[in-house]
Amino acid sequence: MLNERSLTVHQDCDQCPIRHRAVCARCESDELERLEEIKYYRKFEAGQMVIWSGDKMDFVGSVVSGIASLTQTMEDGRTQMVGLLLPSDFVGRPGRLTAAYDVIATTDLVMCCFRKSPFEEMMLRTPHIAQRLLEMTLDELDAAREWMLVLGRKTAREKIASLLAIIARRDASLHMTTRAQDGSVAFELPLTREAMADYLGLTLETVSRQISALKKDGVIVLAGKRHVTVPDLERLMEEAGDDTDGGMLV
Amino acid sequence: MLNERSLTVHQDCDQCPIRHRAVCARCESDELERLEEIKYYRKFEAGQMVIWSGDKMDFVGSVVSGIASLTQTMEDGRTQMVGLLLPSDFVGRPGRLTAAYDVIATTDLVMCCFRKSPFEEMMLRTPHIAQRLLEMTLDELDAAREWMLVLGRKTAREKIASLLAIIARRDASLHMTTRAQDGSVAFELPLTREAMADYLGLTLETVSRQISALKKDGVIVLAGKRHVTVPDLERLMEEAGDDTDGGMLV
DNA sequence: AACTTACTTTGACGCAGATCAATTCCGTGG
DNA sequence: CCACGGAATTGATCTGCGTCAAAGTAAGTT
Numbered sequence: 062m063l064n065e066r067s068l069t070v071h072q073d074c075d076q077c078p079i080r081h082r083a084v085c086a087r088c089e090s091d092e093l094e095r096l097e098e099i100k101y102y103r104k105f106e107a108g109q110m111v112i113w114s115g116d117k118m119d120f121v122g123s124v125v126s127g128i129a130s131l132t133q134t135m136e137d138g139r140t141q142m143v144g145l146l147l148p149s150d151f152v153g154r155p156g157r158l159t160a161a162y163d164v165i166a167t168t169d170l171v172m173c174c175f176r177k178s179p180f181e182e183m184m185l186r187t188p189h190i191a192q193r194l195l196e197m198t199l200d201e202l203d204a205a206r207e208w209m210l211v212l213g214r215k216t217a218r219e220k221i222a223s224l225l226a227i228i229a230r231r232d233a234s235l236h237m238t239t240r241a242q243d244g245s246v247a248f249e250l251p252l253t254r255e256a257m258a259d260y261l262g263l264t265l266e267t268v269s270r271q272i273s274a275l276k277k278d279g280v281i282v283l284a285g286k287r288h289v290t291v292p293d294l295e296r297l298m299e300e301a302g303d304d305t306d307g308g309m310l311v
Numbered sequence: 312m313l314n315e316r317s318l319t320v321h322q323d324c325d326q327c328p329i330r331h332r333a334v335c336a337r338c339e340s341d342e343l344e345r346l347e348e349i350k351y352y353r354k355f356e357a358g359q360m361v362i363w364s365g366d367k368m369d370f371v372g373s374v375v376s377g378i379a380s381l382t383q384t385m386e387d388g389r390t391q392m393v394g395l396l397l398p399s400d401f402v403g404r405p406g407r408l409t410a411a412y413d414v415i416a417t418t419d420l421v422m423c424c425f426r427k428s429p430f431e432e433m434m435l436r437t438p439h440i441a442q443r444l445l446e447m448t449l450d451e452l453d454a455a456r457e458w459m460l461v462l463g464r465k466t467a468r469e470k471i472a473s474l475l476a477i478i479a480r481r482d483a484s485l486h487m488t489t490r491a492q493d494g495s496v497a498f499e500l501p502l503t504r505e506a507m508a509d510y511l512g513l514t515l516e517t518v519s520r521q522i523s524a525l526k527k528d529g530v531i532v533l534a535g536k537r538h539v540t541v542p543d544l545e546r547l548m549e550e551a552g553d554d555t556d557g558g559m560l561v
Numbered sequence: 562a563a564c565t566t567a568c569t570t571t572g573a574c575g576c577a578g579a580t581c582a583a584t585t586c587c588g589t590g591g
Numbered sequence: 592c593c594a595c596g597g598a599a600t601t602g603a604t605c606t607g608c609g610t611c612a613a614a615g616t617a618a619g620t621t
Binding site: 253254255265266268269270272273286 | 597598599600601
């Protein structure tokens with residue numbers, strides 16, 4: 062799967078996250094119309110498989126609402142999440158026949174899809190789309206590599222802080238956070254502890270313990286299990302060991 | 312940096328790994344000539360920095376000979392290699408101003424470069440190049456994500472086996488391995504123990520210990536510190552915990 | 562041949578995070 | 592309202608890998 066770093070939120074239609082004009086601001090408008098014609102929606106329930114690794118992929122698309130995850134699994138069951146698809150993120154691989162990872166609906170999910178072959182044909186006709194997709198894919202590659210540093214070198218506490226910082230940043234850019242006058246940021250955790258563990262290469266117990274520790278140290282405040290308030294985003298990012306000012310991740 | 316998954320080895324010129332006709336088999340030949348015109352070579356010694364993270368990138372190119380690594384570093388010095396550039400791999404990010412990672416010559420290195428702006432102009436003129444680069448970048452993304460599984464979920468022994476399997480496979484595709492009649496494969500390890508550790512998210516001591524263990528168990532045979540013989544590639548891949556038949560990595 | 566320097570191996574020990582095991586929390590439906 | 596079940600917490604213990612330290616190896620230099 063290609064994923065994330067959307068074609069950005071549709072301005073004209075709050076149902077569909079793909080702002081076609083962002084894909085290709087310089088294309089002839091009839092191409093854009095054609096894109097509109099081959100569009101359709103798919104819904105998934107939390108926990109449902111969207112795509113199995115190795116399956117034939119006959120569509121590309123993007124997330125309208127909900128969260129999906131890209132996951133790799135070893136025969137013995139160990140799993141690693143390799144990407145998180147938030148609303149506006151792109152899924153699919155122009156030019157590829159089969160899916161490389163499992164895609165799972167983490168929450169209830171709505172996707173806006175395009176049949177792959179017409180999309181690809183259009184890509185061939187309109188060069189700016191390939192250029193835009195290249196741009197997006199490079200962003201994803203950056204994100205994946207930033208995540209490699211997290212997985213390979215960070216401590217459990219730093220990993221949790223990194224993930225929270227990323228979600229806070231991403232949610233902020235989608236205006237999903239509450240930002241109080243004192244600068245604190247609040248958001249809803251979209252992942253179970255287990256999903257976080259799979260993303261971070263940890264166990265769910267370690268995730269739980271580190272969240273408790275961050276809470277005890279006042280880095281975050283929890284209301285219920287899922288509602289997180291970050292009093293000081295700077296502090297959280299220090300905890301994450303982040304040099305990267307605001308490197309875009311996921 | 313974009314990297315790896317080359318524009319493949321030049322057929323006409325063994326000096327230059329970029330087979331321009333592979334980039335764009337369908338372009339007009341004068342475009343290819345133009346690419347030839349803006350080409351130049353750069354040499355680096357082992358250990359030299361090719362590019363600093365954050366620096367302005369004014370060229371793209373590919374590795375002719377030697378090995379380079381893409382590395383991320385935290386302020387406290389922890390480092391994670393996020394990519395390995397072998398001969399024929401591509402470096403550079405069309406459409407990006409600055410480098411996202413350090414690029415370091417792991418061995419003596421020769422690169423074939425193109426000044427970035429003419430290359431980009433050409434990319435705009437010849438759509439197949441953007442499509443080819445998209446293809447390559449998607450491959451890299453797959454590789455990065457496969458590596459996330461290695462970093463997040465595999466044991467030290469599996470990590471080492473994974474790395475050796477990848478190098479063996481990569482070298483084989485470049486005809487750099489010796490393949491004996493009994494099916495064993497032999498190659499030269501291009502990395503120090505420390506570099507391997509940085510790639511695998513381990514310490515050099517653990518790398519050394521696991522290599523000794525694999526040797527003791529007959530999975531590999533060492534002649535000197537660097538020359539590796541793999542009697543049974545299947546066995547090595549089992550040790551790597553590899554489901555992926557032959558997923559391209561690095 | 563002796564010295565230097567960088568790389569590698571091996572050992573002893575400690576700790577971060579995994580594993581195993583009980584509760585507790587909380588949302589949902591009867 | 593209670594009861595049920597998945598999610599989360601917390602505790603006790605184990606272990607793989609990191610850390611610190613020392614010694615071995617190989618290639619280049621004088």
